[in-house]
Amino acid sequence: MGLIPAAPVHEFRPEGSGEGKHILILGAGLAGMAAGYELTKLGYNCTILEARDRVGGRCWSVRKGAVNEETGQGQHKAAFDEGLYFNAGPSRIPHHHGLTLHYCKELGVPIQVYNNVNENAYYFSEGKGPLSNRRIRVREVHNDMRGWMAELLAKGLDGGKVEMAMSREDTLKVIEYLRAEGGLDIDKLYKASARRGYIESPGPGDREGRLGDPLALAAMLQSGLLDPDFYNVAEYTYELQGTLFQAVGGMDRIAAAFQQRLGRLIHLNAEVSSIRNSDDGVKVVYRDGAGDKSLLADLCICTIPLPVLSNIDHNFSSDVSRAIDSVVYMNTGKIGLQFKRRFWEEDDGIYGGITHTNNQLTQLFYPSNDYLSGKGILIGYYNFNDKAVATGNLSYRQREELALDKGSQIHPQYRQEFETSFAVSWHKTKYSLGGWALYSPEERQSLYKPMLQPDRQVYFAGEHMTYLNAWMAGALESARSVVAALHSRVTGQRFSYPALGS
Numbered sequence: 001m002g003l004i005p006a007a008p009v010h011e012f013r014p015e016g017s018g019e020g021k022h023i024l025i026l027g028a029g030l031a032g033m034a035a036g037y038e039l040t041k042l043g044y045n046c047t048i049l050e051a052r053d054r055v056g057g058r059c060w061s062v063r064k065g066a067v068n069e070e071t072g073q074g075q076h077k078a079a080f081d082e083g084l085y086f087n088a089g090p091s092r093i094p095h096h097h098g099l100t101l102h103y104c105k106e107l108g109v110p111i112q113v114y115n116n117v118n119e120n121a122y123y124f125s126e127g128k129g130p131l132s133n134r135r136i137r138v139r140e141v142h143n144d145m146r147g148w149m150a151e152l153l154a155k156g157l158d159g160g161k162v163e164m165a166m167s168r169e170d171t172l173k174v175i176e177y178l179r180a181e182g183g184l185d186i187d188k189l190y191k192a193s194a195r196r197g198y199i200e201s202p203g204p205g206d207r208e209g210r211l212g213d214p215l216a217l218a219a220m221l222q223s224g225l226l227d228p229d230f231y232n233v234a235e236y237t238y239e240l241q242g243t244l245f246q247a248v249g250g251m252d253r254i255a256a257a258f259q260q261r262l263g264r265l266i267h268l269n270a271e272v273s274s275i276r277n278s279d280d281g282v283k284v285v286y287r288d289g290a291g292d293k294s295l296l297a298d299l300c301i302c303t304i305p306l307p308v309l310s311n312i313d314h315n316f317s318s319d320v321s322r323a324i325d326s327v328v329y330m331n332t333g334k335i336g337l338q339f340k341r342r343f344w345e346e347d348d349g350i351y352g353g354i355t356h357t358n359n360q361l362t363q364l365f366y367p368s369n370d371y372l373s374g375k376g377i378l379i380g381y382y383n384f385n386d387k388a389v390a391t392g393n394l395s396y397r398q399r400e401e402l403a404l405d406k407g408s409q410i411h412p413q414y415r416q417e418f419e420t421s422f423a424v425s426w427h428k429t430k431y432s433l434g435g436w437a438l439y440s441p442e443e444r445q446s447l448y449k450p451m452l453q454p455d456r457q458v459y460f461a462g463e464h465m466t467y468l469n470a471w472m473a474g475a476l477e478s479a480r481s482v483v484a485a486l487h488s489r490v491t492g493q494r495f496s497y498p499a500l501g502s
């Protein structure tokens with residue numbers, strides 16, 4: 001009967017009408033479109049100005065013919081085969097991002113499970129220690145590390161070398177747990193088990209399977225496999241714990257579904273160049289194919305990423321202006337590599353998941369869709385910070401060469417099977433200029449807080465207006481939050497989102 005809101009989404013049921021009010025929304029990314037979608041339901045007259053020739057902003061799946069423009073690099077056009085794509089921006093939806101899943105359901109975007117953790121993918125430590133330049137299955141490192149650590153602690157506890165404020169009875173229970181956790185034998189020693197896989201798999205007749213020797217702890221340490229490059233991010237990070245999802249056919253299907261609902265309210269190729277508050281509204285100047293134009297509206301929601309907004313004329317307060325100019329965004333980049341054959345599946349048995357390396361590539365993402373089909377695109381690097389800056393400073397051709405050169409050390413099939421690539425450096429990409437907003441705890445107070453209030457007629461929304469940075473959920477939650485604030489102001493209600501206590 002629609003009486004019970006679907007958990008775990010926060011309740012959102014504004015009442016009253018916004019009829020007669022014109023709201024200008026800047027940016028047709030997920031935040032702008034979700035705001036427009038909800039405001040339209042409430043009767044507002046919305047106009048959405050979008051600088052690009054497509055919607056979605058960072059929610060972008062690169063397909064044949066897609067074009068990107070980076071500062072200093074010019075345009076870059078994707079030459080992938082029809083039907084193939086890779087997610088240059090978001091690729092994962094955590095199961096607890098209820099609002100993202102809510103919109104997928106409401107807008108009819110089918111989702112599928114995304115395989116983020118794959119014990120059969122590789123760790124590859126380039127140029128470091130005894131295990132240097134060897135691809136090692138994730139399961140070998142995980143289980144050997146777990147085994148050695150459990151053995152160390154169990155022996156220490158048993159021999160009284162590790163002091164813990166526990167009774168002998170409890171200590172014995174911990175040792176028993178460590179034996180199970182690490183796969184230790186009766187003497188609390190770690191020996192290889194099937195957990196770390198086989199060098200000859202079990203089969204028919206007398207083929208019982210053969211285990212390899214564990215990797216020595218010292219070798220793993222010296223090769224940097226305990227360094228931050230190889231941390232167990234996927235398993236431990238709250239946002240990356242299973243179950244994860246993705247939109248079937250590309251994450252941009254979410255953006256496309258919003259666009260379908262909003263239709264002519266979205267003006268593409270409309271680049272905003274000035275935002276000016278006045279006593280009775282807001283005036284926005286933008287440029288489209290026909291030249292400079294201006295629009296007046298009662299209120300405005302600005303979702304333009306801050307590094308881009310920083311170069312736009314405005315008359316915001318000094319606190320807001322300082323925030324816009326100061327918030328730092330993540331440097332990050334990806335490259336999609338199209339191959340004739342899905343050799344990572346056919347030859348290596350890798351179906352989805354991530355290979356980690358300490359070199360400039362950082363990570364290789366294997367697609368979690370269309371398994372065992374013909375061709376495929378894998379993400380040849382997904383890097384951050386200095387590595388992303390260095391990669392982004394290369395030409396598109398050099399980035400491809402880097403991905404092929406370093407990637408073929410892990411997958412020798414690369415050169416033979418490679419067809420075409422497309423690289424995106426988000427910090428250099430026009431209309432984005434960064435991956436996502438980064439705030440220190442101090443900046444949450446000094447920079448973030450002033451933007452949470454509207455600057456007269458202008459509200460700020462987008463992933464940067466939440467604690468869900470780097471997530472679509474941030475864009476969507478911020479849109480609802482701003483719609484609630486704006487609607488309260490127009491209708492004189494006291495309506496907060498999320499509702500207190502929810």
Ligand SMILES: Cc1cc2nc3c(=O)[nH]c(=O)nc-3n(C[C@H](O)[C@H](O)[C@H](O)COP(=O)(O)OP(=O)(O)OC[C@H]3O[C@@H](n4cnc5c(N)ncnc54)[C@H](O)[C@@H]3O)c2cc1C
Pocket residue numbers: 026027028029030031032049050051052055056057058059088089090091092093270271272273303304305308312332333334426431432434435436461462463464469470471472473474475
């Ligand atoms: C590499 C990468 C990986 C990510 N991975 C994930 C993931 O796995 N899961 C997940 O949930 N999220 C992920 N995200 C985060 C997610 O993509 C973003 O949080 C979300 O898409 C941001 O939406 P937004 O509407 O706030 O901003 P944007 O998408 O940036 O939208 C802003 C819009 O404003 C437009 N604009 C800019 N300048 C102007 C102008 N002058 N005039 C008019 N319009 C303008 C832009 O073109 C854009 O369309 C990832 C992001 C990146 C970059």
